[in-house]
Amino acid sequence: MLGITKAGNRHLRRLVVEISNTYRRGAVGRKSAALKERQKDMSKDVVAYADKATNRCQRKYQRMMFKGKNSNQAVAAVARELCCFIWGMMTGHYSRTAQAEASVYRSELD
Numbered sequence: 243m244l245g246i247t248k249a250g251n252r253h254l255r256r257l258v259v260e261i262s263n264t265y266r267r268g269a270v271g272r273k274s275a276a277l278k279e280r281q282k283d284m285s286k287d288v289v290a291y292a293d294k295a296t297n298r299c300q301r302k303y304q305r306m307m308f309k310g311k312n313s314n315q316a317v318a319a320v321a322r323e324l325c326c327f328i329w330g331m332m333t334g335h336y337s338r339t340a341q342a343e344a345s346v347y348r349s350e351l352d
Contacts, residue, residue: 255321258328262299262321266313270300288331295327 248255273281273293281289299320306316 258321258325262317262324265299265303265320270297299323
């Protein structure tokens with residue numbers, strides 16, 4: 243099996259791994275009062291996309307740990323997942339994702 247590549251900006255890579263380490267703690271789906279306050283004036287699409295990213299990254303870390311993976315491997319996998327969400331946010335895919343999920347949810351209600 244191949245290891246993780248060292249391509250790209252090393253400072254950015256280190257920062258994303260450090261952020262990914264925060265997904266080790268906390269309950270899935272729980273928000274602090276301070277986070278709710280910061281998100282109060284933000285777009286609903288952006289908040290929904292950020293919540294989806296947080297939940298998915300936390301679940302990915304927990305799932306990999308449950309399977310017996312090394313914690314560093316799990317953090318690296320979460321870092322990659324987080325980079326994909328950041329890319330989606332930068333390219334504007336969050337609004338399309340939120341709209342698609344809303345239409346699926348509406349069709350389930352009918």
